[in-house]
Structures are given as C-alpha cells and as structure tokens.
Amino acid sequence: MYLSKKFSSISPSATLAIDSKFKAMKAEGIDVVGFGAGEPDFPTPRHIKDAAIAAIENNMTTYTPASGTLAVKEAVCCKFKNENNLEYKAENIVVSNGAKHSLNNALGAILNPGDEVIIPAPCWVSYPEMVLLADGVPVIVNSTEEEGFLPTIEKIKAAVTEKTRAIIINNPSNPTGMCYSEELLREIADLCVKNNIYIIADEIYESLVYGGRKNFSIATISDEVKDITIVVNGVSKTYAMTGWRIGYTASNARLAKIMGNVQSHATSNPNSIAQHATVAALTGDQEPVLEMKKAFEERRNHMVERMNSIDGVSCIMPDGAFYIMMNISALLGKEIDGTVITGSDVFAEKFLEVEKVAVVPGKSFGTDIHVRWSYATSMENIDKGLDRLEAFIAKLK
Numbered sequence: 001m002y003l004s005k006k007f008s009s010i011s012p013s014a015t016l017a018i019d020s021k022f023k024a025m026k027a028e029g030i031d032v033v034g035f036g037a038g039e040p041d042f043p044t045p046r047h048i049k050d051a052a053i054a055a056i057e058n059n060m061t062t063y064t065p066a067s068g069t070l071a072v073k074e075a076v077c078c079k080f081k082n083e084n085n086l087e088y089k090a091e092n093i094v095v096s097n098g099a100k101h102s103l104n105n106a107l108g109a110i111l112n113p114g115d116e117v118i119i120p121a122p123c124w125v126s127y128p129e130m131v132l133l134a135d136g137v138p139v140i141v142n143s144t145e146e147e148g149f150l151p152t153i154e155k156i157k158a159a160v161t162e163k164t165r166a167i168i169i170n171n172p173s174n175p176t177g178m179c180y181s182e183e184l185l186r187e188i189a190d191l192c193v194k195n196n197i198y199i200i201a202d203e204i205y206e207s208l209v210y211g212g213r214k215n216f217s218i219a220t221i222s223d224e225v226k227d228i229t230i231v232v233n234g235v236s237k238t239y240a241m242t243g244w245r246i247g248y249t250a251s252n253a254r255l256a257k258i259m260g261n262v263q264s265h266a267t268s269n270p271n272s273i274a275q276h277a278t279v280a281a282l283t284g285d286q287e288p289v290l291e292m293k294k295a296f297e298e299r300r301n302h303m304v305e306r307m308n309s310i311d312g313v314s315c316i317m318p319d320g321a322f323y324i325m326m327n328i329s330a331l332l333g334k335e336i337d338g339t340v341i342t343g344s345d346v347f348a349e350k351f352l353e354v355e356k357v358a359v360v361p362g363k364s365f366g367t368d369i370h371v372r373w374s375y376a377t378s379m380e381n382i383d384k385g386l387d388r389l390e391a392f393i394a395k396l397k
C-alpha cells in the first residue's frame with residue numbers, strides 16, 4: 001500500500017484526542033471531569049441561532065462565493081474597523097471553515113518547500129503540523145514560565161535565517177493564555193519588516209482578555225506591518241460557535257486572492273447558513289460576549305488562586321483565552337500505583353485513570369513540566385477537578 005509520506009507523518013491533535021477520550025468515558029457513564037476542551041461551554045447566543053434558522057427558512061442554502069459572501073466580508077471589515085481600528089475592504093477578506101482552515105490557507109499561500117516558519121512555544125499543537133503540511137519547516141522558539149511564556153526578541157532574532165518566511169504570533173496564546181506586550185510586538189514587527197518575514201497573527205482569543213486589558217493587534221503598528229500580516233480570527237471562541245466552522249483572514253489583496261482561489265478548489269464556500277449566522281454574530285448584540293468573558297474571568301481568578309494554594313503545583317496568572325498551565329515539576333519522580341511520574345503525559349494519564357480528570361499534557365505544546373487546564377467549564381466542575389487534584393497529590397509517594 002502506497003501512502004503519502006507527508007500525510008502519514010502528521011500526528012493526531014493531542015487536545016482533540018484527550019477530549020474524545022473524555023467524551024467516551026462520559027458516554028460510558030463514568031464520573032469524569034474534563035479540562036481538555038478548547039471550546040466555550042456556553043450555548044451559541046439566541047440571536048445568532050435565530051439568524052441561522054431564518055437563513056434555512058429563506059433558502060439561503062445554496063453555494064455562495066468560495067471565499068465568503070459579501071455580507072460576511074463587510075461584517076468582518078466592520079469588526080476590524082470598530083474593534084481594532086484596522087481598515088480592510090472585502091477584497092482583503094477570505095472566510096473559511098474555521099480559523100484552522102484559515103491558518104492552513106495562509107501557510108499554503110506563502111510557503112515553498114523548505115521555507116522556515118518561526119513558532120514561539122509553548123505553542124498550540126496544530127501549528128508545527130500545519131507548517132509541515134504546507135511543506136515548510138517549523139522552527140520552535142521556546143520560552144519558560146519565568147519569561148512569562150513569551151520568547152525574548154533576542155531568541156526570535158537568533159532563529160531567523162535566510163529561509164525564514166513567517167512567524168506565527170498567537171495573541172493571546174493557547175496554551176499559556178499570555179498576551180504579548182505592545183513593546184515586544186513592535187520589536188517583532190520591526191524584525192519582520194527588515195527581513196521580509198510574514199506575520200501570521202492568530203487572534204482567535206482576542207475578545208477573551210481580562211483585567212480591563214485590551215489585546216494589541218500587531219497589524220495596527222503601521223501600514224507596512226499591516227501589509228505583511230495575515231490576521232486570522234473567527235467566531236468559534238468569541239461567540240461560542242465552535243461547531244459552526246467559520247474563520248477568516250484579513251491580508252493584502254494579493255494573498256487573499258491566492259487563498260480564495262485555492263479554497264475554490266479545495267472546499268468551495270464555508271457553510272452558507274453559518275455565514276449568515278456569522279453576520280448576526282459580528283453585527284448584532286455583543287452583550288452575550290461580555291457575559292461569557294465575565295464568567296471566564298471569574299473562573300480564571302478562582303482557579304489560579306486555588307491551584308496556587310495546593311502544595312506541589314503552581315501556575316502563573318494568564319492574561320486571556322481560557323487556559324491555565326499548571327507547573328508539575330515538584331511532582332516529577334513521585335510514584336502512584338507503581339508508576340513513576342516522569343513527565344506531563346504520565347501525569348495526565350494517571351490523573352485520568354485514578355481521579356477521572358482530563359487535562360492535556362504540556363509535552364504536546366512543548367513543555368513537559370506543565371499540564372494544561374481549560375476553564376471553559378462550570379465553577380462546580382472546576383472545584384470538583386481541584387478537589388480531585390488534591391486527592392491525587394495526597395496519593396503520590
């Protein structure tokens with residue numbers, strides 16, 4: 001049997017794998033608590049669902065232009081103008097089947113075989129694989145918890161070679177929840193302009209930034225920076241619309257055309273009903289977004305405080321998204337049921353097996369001394385999970 005070397009070398013998404021294990025255990029009736037999910041636990045707001053129902057009733061169920069309807073593109077442009085003070089026209093926007101698809105389009109549009117893409121880590125599990133799928137070479141630039149999980153500009157500069165074509169800036173970050181400072185973004189932008197490096201700015205969590213802080217979008221630095229930046233965003237996290245599959249890019253018109261052309265052959269348009277719902281999401285009442293954000297912020301504060309009061313683990317306060325990286329280094333080398341906790345994957349495996357709590361091993365994000373907890377779950381579940389964490393730690397020898 002002949003297989004594609006490229007496709008068969010791609011590893012499955014660790015986060016989706018944990019989530020499906022959790023869902024399977026739950027379906028078996030096991031009292032499992034899941035912290036693996038990368039999706040809001042709220043329903044999609046009513047007015048968005050109503051817009052989708054109206055779209056079906058009005059037979060908006062046919063093909064649309066491959067890169068999205070004009071109505072969605074205009075709504076996306078309004079969002080950029082109102083929220084980021086960025087001016088785009090419809091010709092700059094490509095609407096896709098989720099931000100994941102948008103990222104694949106973006107990498108596909110700029111990379112040739114052997115081109116390098118800098119990925120600050122800890123990073124989202126999909127970035128390195130996406131770069132490999134686009135025939136590129138992922139260049140991981142690590143950062144530590146002491147550095148606030150953000151690479152210094154010196155580390156990024158040291159990773160630049162003549163083959164560097166792009167850098168992925170995920171702000172706020174999955175898995176760390178950290179936001180880049182405006183100063184660091186300006187330094188990165190300067191480096192990219194000077195070295196002709198594209199910036200892929202994944203801002204899917206931009207609306208989930210806490211403590212009165214506002215996310216700084218790198219494309220706003222100057223027209224020159226905007227021209228080399230592909231902003232990636234979508235409705236999944238902001239509007240609790242993960243299953244609807246709508247993401248989008250804003251880029252220079254030439255890149256948008258290339259991405260739209262590829263999409264016209266690869267997938268055609270994103271779902272017509274979901275596009276209609278997206279217009280309602282972007283242009284309608286934003287109060288539900290603020291309510292979800294408030295709930296996430298309360299959960300973050302509670303979880304960080306409680307986690308830091310438990311002996312053996314700790315975490316830093318994330319700025320946004322809905323993830324916490326828990327440091328487990330003090331637990332490494334300890335034993336449970338004859339198994340030594342040698343790293344984050346063993347920890348996650350035993351924690352799930354013994355206490356029925358699902359967390360994601362940091363190893364899949366590039367750090368083996370952390371596990372990721374998502375707080376996109378109820379306060380009750382958070383306390384249940386942390387009670388079980390205390391019980392688990394008490395059993396370690």
Ligand SMILES: Cc1ncc(COP(=O)(O)O)c(C=O)c1O
Pocket residue numbers: 038097098099100101124170173174202204233234235236242246247
């Ligand atoms: C950093 C990051 N970018 C992009 C995505 C993809 O989002 P979408 O549901 O729009 O494909 C995710 C989803 O987990 C993510 O965490």
